[in-house]
Amino acid sequence: xxxxxxxxxxxxxxxxxxxxxAIPDSRMGEALARxxxxxxxxxxxxxxxxxxxxxxxxxxxxxxxxxxxxDFLVAIHFSLSSEDLLPHLYRxxxxxxxxxxxxxxxxxxxxVVGEPQILGQVKAAYELALTHRSSGVIxxxxxxxxxxxxxxxxxxxRIGEYAVSVSYAAVELAKKVFSSLKQQVVLLVGAxxxxxxxxxHLVNHGVKEVLLTxxxxxxxxxxxxxxxxQAVPYEQLRSTLPKADIVICAxxxxxxxxTKDDIEAAVHQRRNRPIFLIDITVPRNIDPAVKDVDNAxxxxxxxxxxxxxxxxxxxxxxxxxxxxxxxxxxxSMVAWVRGLEATPTIMALRKKAExxxxxxxEKTFNRLGELSEKDRGAIEGLASAIVNKLLHGPLVTxxxxxxxxxxxxxxxxxRRFFELHERELHAQDIQSQESEVSDEFSEESHSQxxxx
Amino acid sequence: xxEHLSFLTMGLYFGGTLLFLAFLLHRSExxxxxxxxxxxxxxxxxxxxxxxxxxxxxxxPIMTFQDAMSFFSWGLVLVFLVVGLKRGLQVLGAFILPLAxxxxxxxxxxxxxxxxxxxxxxTVWVHVTLSxxxxxxxxxxxVAGLMYLMQERLxxxxxxxxxxxxxxxxxxxxxxxxxxxxFGFPLMxxxxxxxxxxxxxxxxxxxxxxxxxxxxLITWVxxxxxxxxxxxxxxxxxxxxxxxxxxxxxVILTFVGILMKSPQAxxxx
Numbered sequence: 001x002x003x004x005x006x007x008x009x010x011x012x013x014x015x016x017x018x019x020x021x022a023i024p025d026s027r028m029g030e031a032l033a034r035x036x037x038x039x040x041x042x043x044x045x046x047x048x049x050x051x052x053x054x055x056x057x058x059x060x061x062x063x064x065x066x067x068x069x070x071d072f073l074v075a076i077h078f079s080l081s082s083e084d085l086l087p088h089l090y091r092x093x094x095x096x097x098x099x100x101x102x103x104x105x106x107x108x109x110x111x112v113v114g115e116p117q118i119l120g121q122v123k124a125a126y127e128l129a130l131t132h133r134s135s136g137v138i139x140x141x142x143x144x145x146x147x148x149x150x151x152x153x154x155x156x157x158r159i160g161e162y163a164v165s166v167s168y169a170a171v172e173l174a175k176k177v178f179s180s181l182k183q184q185v186v187l188l189v190g191a192x193x194x195x196x197x198x199x200x201h202l203v204n205h206g207v208k209e210v211l212l213t214x215x216x217x218x219x220x221x222x223x224x225x226x227x228x229x230q231a232v233p234y235e236q237l238r239s240t241l242p243k244a245d246i247v248i249c250a251x252x253x254x255x256x257x258x259t260k261d262d263i264e265a266a267v268h269q270r271r272n273r274p275i276f277l278i279d280i281t282v283p284r285n286i287d288p289a290v291k292d293v294d295n296a297x298x299x300x301x302x303x304x305x306x307x308x309x310x311x312x313x314x315x316x317x318x319x320x321x322x323x324x325x326x327x328x329x330x331x332s333m334v335a336w337v338r339g340l341e342a343t344p345t346i347m348a349l350r351k352k353a354e355x356x357x358x359x360x361x362e363k364t365f366n367r368l369g370e371l372s373e374k375d376r377g378a379i380e381g382l383a384s385a386i387v388n389k390l391l392h393g394p395l396v397t398x399x400x401x402x403x404x405x406x407x408x409x410x411x412x413x414x415r416r417f418f419e420l421h422e423r424e425l426h427a428q429d430i431q432s433q434e435s436e437v438s439d440e441f442s443e444e445s446h447s448q449x450x451x452x
Numbered sequence: 453x454x455e456h457l458s459f460l461t462m463g464l465y466f467g468g469t470l471l472f473l474a475f476l477l478h479r480s481e482x483x484x485x486x487x488x489x490x491x492x493x494x495x496x497x498x499x500x501x502x503x504x505x506x507x508x509x510x511x512x513p514i515m516t517f518q519d520a521m522s523f524f525s526w527g528l529v530l531v532f533l534v535v536g537l538k539r540g541l542q543v544l545g546a547f548i549l550p551l552a553x554x555x556x557x558x559x560x561x562x563x564x565x566x567x568x569x570x571x572x573x574x575t576v577w578v579h580v581t582l583s584x585x586x587x588x589x590x591x592x593x594x595v596a597g598l599m600y601l602m603q604e605r606l607x608x609x610x611x612x613x614x615x616x617x618x619x620x621x622x623x624x625x626x627x628x629x630x631x632x633x634x635f636g637f638p639l640m641x642x643x644x645x646x647x648x649x650x651x652x653x654x655x656x657x658x659x660x661x662x663x664x665x666x667x668x669l670i671t672w673v674x675x676x677x678x679x680x681x682x683x684x685x686x687x688x689x690x691x692x693x694x695x696x697x698x699x700x701x702x703v704i705l706t707f708v709g710i711l712m713k714s715p716q717a718x719x720x721x
Contacts, residue, residue: 176616176622177621177622178622178623179620179621179623179624270686271686272687272688272689273688274689291608295689295690297607
């Protein structure tokens with residue numbers, strides 16, 4: 001049995017590809033059913049956000065499971081072929097898979113490290129899996145733990161402050177132009193993560209209306225649903241600008257999307273009512289020359305960062321603390337999962353029975369004093385017979401049921417009945433596992449530093 | 453007694469000015485309470501002084517240049533206390549209080565007997581009062597415009613310093629600017645009309661085309677255009693701020709004109 005994850009994210013795949021793999025909630029039941037229909041896939045969960053598409057599954061054999069999940073992903077969209085998809089996929093199994101989910105949930109794997117939405121997205125994915133009965137004992141426990149790890153990282157480190165602080169700065173600055181945001185119209189151009197965060201922050205302050213436009217109108221419609229706003233065709237960006245009091249630009253385009261002329265025209269049409277623009281992307285999407293237009297106020301990401309005190313070292317330090325928190329939790333989760341396999345459970349149960357038999361026999365022999373060899377043999381035989389007969393039924397059932405759909409549930413129940421604690425029994429295995437995981441982490445955090 | 457009260461007023465306005473300027477330049481929010489308290493105390497002393505003068509002369513004390521300036525200064529502080537405290541714009545004090553203090557000082561610097569407006573007509577005080585109230589409106593618009601330009605400059609240059617933090621949002625300042633003119637302009641219009649009527653009744657002509665009358669008319673037309681511009685072609689925000697600062701310069705020139713006028717000229721009004 002293996003826990004595996006197959007997926008792609010903002011680092012490994014372009015947005016065009018990630019978009020193709022999106023599954024609407026309404027079709028999630030069908031998709032999860034299809035996943036579960038692959039023989040050997042015991043549990044499954046689909047996590048889809050704008051920055052990642054991941055399938056988590058509990059499968060009988062890892063390698064084989066990955067192939068099934070690949071088939072599943074390719075089948076999501078008719079225009080996809082496995083040649084398109086394979087180069088962008090990453091695969092993790094067991095301890096690595098658990099660590100990955102924990103890091104995702106803790107927002108350590110996000111494009112904007114510390115952004116708060118991913119935790120809600122993991123929860124939503126889990127709830128969908130629960131609704132459609134595609135998760136089971138293992139995923140339930142692992143995902144719940146991932147959510148609690150995510151929460152604990154948010155509360156125990158200051159990792160969320162960066163993402164929040166930039167959006168916060170945007171709101172604070174906007175409030176230097178507009179005393180109240182309640183009467184203002186916000187226009188979000190593009191669907192960049194930071195832009196959506198800033199827009200969300202503004203919406204939380206209660207703006208009058210949200211307009212959205214992205215090059216891909218379909219995405220604008222999805223965003224409009226989320227912000228309860230109105231999607232505007234991208235071609236109408238220029239004619240929409242005068243309506244907006246606050247413009248947030250986060251398109252990811254490598255050129256200026258809004259020029260000085262656009263803003264001059266917009267301010268003119270607005271009869272000099274000030275317009276407030278935030279350019280949250282790098283490279284910039286709003287021509288910096290816009291600052292020379294009267295009554296137009298443009299701020300880029302550096303200005304926002306300057307507005308609130310913000311220290312890069314501090315952020316890396318907080319991320320390191322978060323990584324440590326995640327790592328600690330991965331260890332105990334791995335141990336629990338290992339314990340769910342039939343063989344170690346049977347062995348553990350046998351060993352426990354054997355231990356009890358031994359101690360009880362010793363006590364009895366000590367109390368009885370001198371005994372003949374024959375008597376001792378008879379008493380030992382009796383004890384062994386009781387233990388074996390008592391265990392026979394459970395062990396046979398366990399072996400048989402372990403192969404069934406609900407196998408893990410059976411094993412989990414058995415472990416609880418017989419009080420088998422994974423920690424004690426697998427101490428050595430766990431230690432070796434943890435050192436593997438920690439190597440992996442240090443590599444990843446190095447590569448993250450490089451990116452920044 | 454009245455003299456003591458005026459000195460006390462002046463002292464308190466000066467102290468309030470210093471406190472407000474300190475508040476403007478420091479992160480601390482505590483100073484503003486002290487500053488408002490001192491300004492309020494100054495206002496009470498000022499009101500008492502005006503009241504005593506009114507009781508002793510039996511009329512509104514605005515007929516001398518000093519009295520007029522003192523009344524102007526009192527009205528400014530009143531506007532600050534009402535608008536500033538009601539709208540949470542205590543920071544206005546940092547601009548209005550210095551203006552009130554300077555008005556009082558300029559009043560004492562002018563020679564006392566030279567600029568008494570002769571009570572040629574019983575209702576001339578209506579003209580003076582209305583003009584002063586209108587001027588107070590323009591003065592507040594000027595302060596709002598000044599603050600607007602400061603805040604605008606800070607935001608444009610991306611200087612997120614204490615001043616940027618303390619100054620109100622741009623739209624608040626623009627609205628204050630607009631409302632002050634809406635408050636001041638009708639009063640000034642009535643002031644000019646009553647002045648013209650007084651002139652007609654005393655010297656037989658509405659307008660004698662002396663420099664301060666011309667200035668007053670030019671200023672009036674200017675504010676009229678500013679108001680119309682806002683309504684019709686959107687002269688708001690930065691442009692309105694600039695225009696009201698220019699307009700107030702015109703108002704000050706009119707005052708200087710009155711100050712320069714000989715007592716005879718006033719009697720000839």
